Amino acid sequence: MYVRFDVVKKLGDFTLEASGELRKGLTCVVGPNGSGKTTLFKILAGLLKPDRWAVEYVGVGVRTYVGELYVPPDAIALEVALAGRSRFSSLPVGKRDEEAVRRYMRLLEVEDLAKRRWRTLSGGQRQRVVIAAALASEADLLLLDEPLANLHGDWRSRVMNVLSDYAATGRIVAVTTHHGDVLRCCDFVIALREGRITWSGAAGDYKESLDSSCDRGTKN
Amino acid sequence: MKVLLLVATSLLFSAELLLGPAGADPYVIEAVRLPRAVGAVVGGVLLGVSGLLLQTALRNPLADPYVLGVSGFAILTALGSYLLWRLVGLPYLGFYTGALIGALAATVVLLLLASRAGILVVLMTGVLLSYASFSVLQLMLLALPPEELGYIYVGLQGSFAAYLAGVPGVVTALVAFAVIVAVFFNLRHVAVLIHGEEAAAGLGVNAKRAVMYVVGAAAVGVGVTVASVGPVGFIGLLAPHMARWLTGRHRADLVYVETAGLGAALALAADLAVRLLLPRELPVNVLLSLVGAPAAGWLLWRHVRKI
Numbered sequence: 001m002y003v004r005f006d007v008v009k010k011l012g013d014f015t016l017e018a019s020g021e022l023r024k025g026l027t028c029v030v031g032p033n034g035s036g037k038t039t040l041f042k043i044l045a046g047l048l049k050p051d052r053w054a055v056e057y058v059g060v061g062v063r064t065y066v067g068e069l070y071v072p073p074d075a076i077a078l079e080v081a082l083a084g085r086s087r088f089s090s091l092p093v094g095k096r097d098e099e100a101v102r103r104y105m106r107l108l109e110v111e112d113l114a115k116r117r118w119r120t121l122s123g124g125q126r127q128r129v130v131i132a133a134a135l136a137s138e139a140d141l142l143l144l145d146e147p148l149a150n151l152h153g154d155w156r157s158r159v160m161n162v163l164s165d166y167a168a169t170g171r172i173v174a175v176t177t178h179h180g181d182v183l184r185c186c187d188f189v190i191a192l193r194e195g196r197i198t199w200s201g202a203a204g205d206y207k208e209s210l211d212s213s214c215d216r217g218t219k220n
Numbered sequence: 221m222k223v224l225l226l227v228a229t230s231l232l233f234s235a236e237l238l239l240g241p242a243g244a245d246p247y248v249i250e251a252v253r254l255p256r257a258v259g260a261v262v263g264g265v266l267l268g269v270s271g272l273l274l275q276t277a278l279r280n281p282l283a284d285p286y287v288l289g290v291s292g293f294a295i296l297t298a299l300g301s302y303l304l305w306r307l308v309g310l311p312y313l314g315f316y317t318g319a320l321i322g323a324l325a326a327t328v329v330l331l332l333l334a335s336r337a338g339i340l341v342v343l344m345t346g347v348l349l350s351y352a353s354f355s356v357l358q359l360m361l362l363a364l365p366p367e368e369l370g371y372i373y374v375g376l377q378g379s380f381a382a383y384l385a386g387v388p389g390v391v392t393a394l395v396a397f398a399v400i401v402a403v404f405f406n407l408r409h410v411a412v413l414i415h416g417e418e419a420a421a422g423l424g425v426n427a428k429r430a431v432m433y434v435v436g437a438a439a440v441g442v443g444v445t446v447a448s449v450g451p452v453g454f455i456g457l458l459a460p461h462m463a464r465w466l467t468g469r470h471r472a473d474l475v476y477v478e479t480a481g482l483g484a485a486l487a488l489a490a491d492l493a494v495r496l497l498l499p500r501e502l503p504v505n506v507l508l509s510l511v512g513a514p515a516a517g518w519l520l521w522r523h524v525r526k527i
Contacts, residue, residue, distance in 0.1 A: 045422055065422035069415045070279065075470040082471065086412045087424035090405050092473035137424060 001059030003141060003172060007043050008052040016040060016050075016195040022141070025187035026160075026167040027174040028203070035192040037176040041065060041143045044174075057141070060172070062087060064137040067145035069130055073119035077129045080118065081105055084136035104132040107162055123150035131159060135166055142166070144175045148182065160185035183207065221467060225481035232488035233257055239496060251385060259383025260487040262396045263449045264459070268483020269403060269476070270441035271456025272463075276472045277331060277413050277434040280339040281461075281519050284512075285442040286453035288342075289349030290326040294446040295376065296353040296360075297322030303360055320443035327439045331431065335417070339523075377503035378450035380491050392448050399440050400480060406433045407473040414472065452487070453505050454512025459483040461519065 006019035016036040022044075029037050042048035044055065045065030057063070064084065071080050078101065085097045105111040108128040113121060121129070127150045134144055147163070148156045160175075160182045167173040167187070183189060189206040191199040199206060236257040242248040267285060274283035274290075285291045301318030304310040326349060334342050357376065361369060375382055383389055403410070409430040412420040421427040445452065463478035464470055490507050 047418055047421055062424055064424055067419070067422065069419045072279070072281070072414060072470060074464070075414070076468070079469065079471040079474065080415075083412050083415060083419075083423055086408045086420075090408055092404070092407045092411075092476065093471075133423070139424065143422075 001140065001170070001172065003044065003058070003060060004056040005040075005044060006052075006054040007040070007050040009039055009043060009048065009050040011039065014039075014195055016043075018192070018195070018197050020190060020197055020200050022172050022174055023188065024167070024170055024172055026164045026185065027172070027188040027190060028183055028186035029174060029176045029190045029192060030178065030180070030183070031176075031192035032178070034194075036195045037192055038067065038145050040192070041067070041145050041174070041176060044141075045143050060140045062137065062139040063141035063143065064134055064139035065143040065145070066130060066134040066147075069133075071118045071126075073117065075118045076114070077110065077116050077118065077121060077125075078102070078105070078114040081110075081114075081129050081133045081136060084133040087137060101132065101136045104135040105129070107135070108132050108159070124152065124155060127151055128155070128159070131162075135162075140171050142171065142173045144173070146177065147175050148177050148179050156182050157185065222477055222481070225478060225485065229261075229481055229485045229488065232485055232492065233261065236260065236488050236492055239492070252381075255383045255385040255389050256380050256491070257488065258389060258393055259380040259449050260491045261484045262383070262393050263380060263445045263452055264455055264483040264485070264487025265400060265480045266396050266441040266445045266483070267452060267455040268459030268463075268479045268486070269400060270438045270445075271483075272460040272472055272476065272479045273403070273410065273434045273438045273441075274327075274330075274456070275460055276410060277431060277438075278334045278339070278342060279414060279416070280334070280342060281523060282339070282343055282457065282516055284454060284457035284516075285323075285438070285445075286451055287350070287457060287516065288326070288330055288346030289351075289353060290323050290330070290346075290438070290442050291446050291451035291453070292350040292353035293326040294319040294322035294443055295451050296357050297325070298447055299357060299360065299372070299376075303363060307363055316444065316447040319447035320439060323441075323443035323446065324435070324439035327435050327442075331435060374503075375450050378452040378505045379503060380449050380452075380487065382449050384448065389448075392444060395440070395444055399437055399444075403433070403437045404476065406430065407476055410434055411472040411474075451505075452508065454508040454516070455483050455486050455490075457516055457519075458508075458512055459486055461515070462486075 001024055003022040009016045016039050018040055031037055043050050081101045082093050102111055108131055110125060110128045113125055131147055134142060156179055163173050164185050183203055186203040189203045190197055237249050237253050238244050271284050275281060298315045298318035330342060333345060409425045410433055412423055412425045413430055417427045459482040460479045462482050463475040467475055467478055469475050490504050494502050494504050494507050
């Protein structure tokens with residue numbers, strides 16, 4: 001199972017021109033603001049139509065992209081996490097969906113918040129509920145745009161560990177992040193800069209290339 | 221909660237059948253009160269469900285077919301098609317078809333607007349559409365002879381007594397039932413629209429199809445209601461919010477049955493009240509607006525405070 005892409009997308013002055021591959025495991029896409037991370041993810045999720053377009057999804061059944069999610073302030077957390085289950089059937093959510101979703105909420109330690117109103121949750125708690133919703137989709141290809149936003153220190157690596165475990169069950173998980181400290185949890189790294197892929201490969205090699213670039217004094 | 225609602229609605233339905241100045245006269249029950257009671261259930265359920273769908277797809281807690289002008293525009297096109305036939309001799313589309321076209325057009329416009337503008341803009345546009353529709357209606361009525369106006373004015377104000385007996389009434393009720401069932405089987409996808417169309421698509425829902433379901437169901441729901449009992453107001457606003465308040469839930473698929481039940485109960489209760497409690501019968505909208513307007517005001521206040 002893999003996703004191979006070769007896409008070009010022009011947005012005003014900005015052009016994304018990227019080709020590469022996502023494989024089973026956890027891929028971290030890094031790069032400064034405006035480097036094209038979100039654009040690439042939206043294209044891979046099928047939400048944005050690129051100008052030139054060649055994406056091959058081999059063996060991928062369902063895919064899920066989670067970026068920004070509007071939530072009405074009065075919604076309760078469990079209902080938000082249930083959003084991920086919507087693809088499975090057309091019927092209203094049942095007891096079995098609730099149990100499955102609660103399992104993922106427990107992984108992210110937000111099960112106690114299930115009955116709480118959205119407006120009463122902190123940014124970090126909301127973020128964990130949204131990640132639980134993403135995992136509850138049980139998609140083969142999971143694209144998470146900035147899943148570590150609003151999360152602090154310890155929780156950043158814990159969320160990455162949860163995602164890594166999920167990927168280890170034979171699925172493709174890709175996340176965008178600008179937190180360098182979590183890269184050790186990733187299997188692969190893709191580095192973007194001004195719409196182009198400047199580096200891609202196994203995460204272990206990326207750390208070495210980082211170190212060597214630091215040696216040369218070209219910071220970033 | 222569902223059982224309680226079923227009992228309450230059945231009680232109200234029986235009361236609507238049995239109570240009245242003529243007592244329990246079998247003929248009056250069959251010819252007058254039964255169509256009226258069925259009309260209240262059909263109208264109440266369809267309006268409640270349409271309100272819930274519009275609130276979800278527009279992401280607007282104040283969405284209601286009447287407030288947003290969908291009902292007003294539907295009655296305008298329904299009467300417009302009648303007038304064009306009467307006065308100009310164009311082929312008669314039928315009151316129902318006219319109402320359906322109007323409801324569909326208004327729903328599509330509101331949804332298109334909602335993807336580009338904030339919820340207060342959508343709300344104001346709906347209110348303006350409603351005002352404009354009723355003004356144009358009044359002007360159009362100048363074209364009719366005065367002796368016909370009495371009946372039409374009753375229809376314009378919304379009354380469950382306008383529901384037709386016999387085959388047309390049965391067909392209308394069956395259409396309503398079909399809409400309710402079709403929506404039930406697509407609810408989970410529709411419910412995710414509350415997070416925005418793009419987010420819904422990202423979560424694996426066919427968002428375009430879900431929006432089409434909302435447009436179709438809301439348009440048929442409001443169109444059928446308006447054509448059969450006129451523009452009855454505020455049930456579409458009150459029923460979903462009462463359902464959320466009673467269940468403590470928010471998602472459309474978790475409050476759907478309660479919303480439908482409360483829509484029917486509200487319509488029956490309001491009709492009983494205007495029929496029995498007042499010295500002279502008034503349009504049911506008078507009572508619904510008295511309850512609905514402060515409720516809408518309260519919701520608006522909560523929304524504004526949160527911004």
